[in-house]
Structure formats: structure tokens, C-alpha cells
Amino acid sequence: MFDQLVHEKKRFLFPVIVFLFVFYFTLPFTLAFFPEQMSMPAPYTAIPWAWIYAFGQFIMTWLLGWMYWRKAKRFDQLIDQMKQEVRQ
Numbered sequence: 001m002f003d004q005l006v007h008e009k010k011r012f013l014f015p016v017i018v019f020l021f022v023f024y025f026t027l028p029f030t031l032a033f034f035p036e037q038m039s040m041p042a043p044y045t046a047i048p049w050a051w052i053y054a055f056g057q058f059i060m061t062w063l064l065g066w067m068y069w070r071k072a073k074r075f076d077q078l079i080d081q082m083k084q085e086v087r088q
Contacts, residue, residue, distance in 0.1 A: 001085060005078045012071050016064060023060055027053050 031038050031050055038050040045052075 001078060001082045005075060005082070008078070009075060012068075016067070020060075020064060024057065027057065 027050070030053070038053075039048050041047060042049055042052055
């Protein structure tokens, strides 16, 4: 049961963490290497692409937190099952 919990957590967290780091560090790299493009306004708005990407990071953080919250319910079920097995 414990091995299943560890496996499920790794299977979920590894890709999420990789995505998080890539998404997070893309903003500073694009600002450093492509400052002209990032300061250009997006179509139909007067907001630069860098600001849109920065606000997107807030949305991404909330979405990943929500995804983990939903997945944590499954992890809690596995932990409760382990606790019941130990008590018996």
C-alpha cells in the first residue's frame, strides 16, 4: 500500500514540478534574451506580452494548487487504508 502511494505521488508530482520550473523560468529567460518582443503589446490589448505571461503564472499556480488538492484526496484515501490495515 505504501509503495502504491509513493508511486502515485511520484507519477503526479514529477511532471508537474518539471512543468512548473520550465514555465516559471521561461519568463526571465525571454525577458533577458528577447526584451523587444516581450515589451510589444499583445493583439487587441495594450498590455505587453511579459505582463500577460506574468499574470498567467498566477493562473498556473492556482490551477496546479487545485489539481494537487484534488489529487491529495486520493492520497488521503490511501493513507486511511494503510492506517486501517495497521490497526487490524
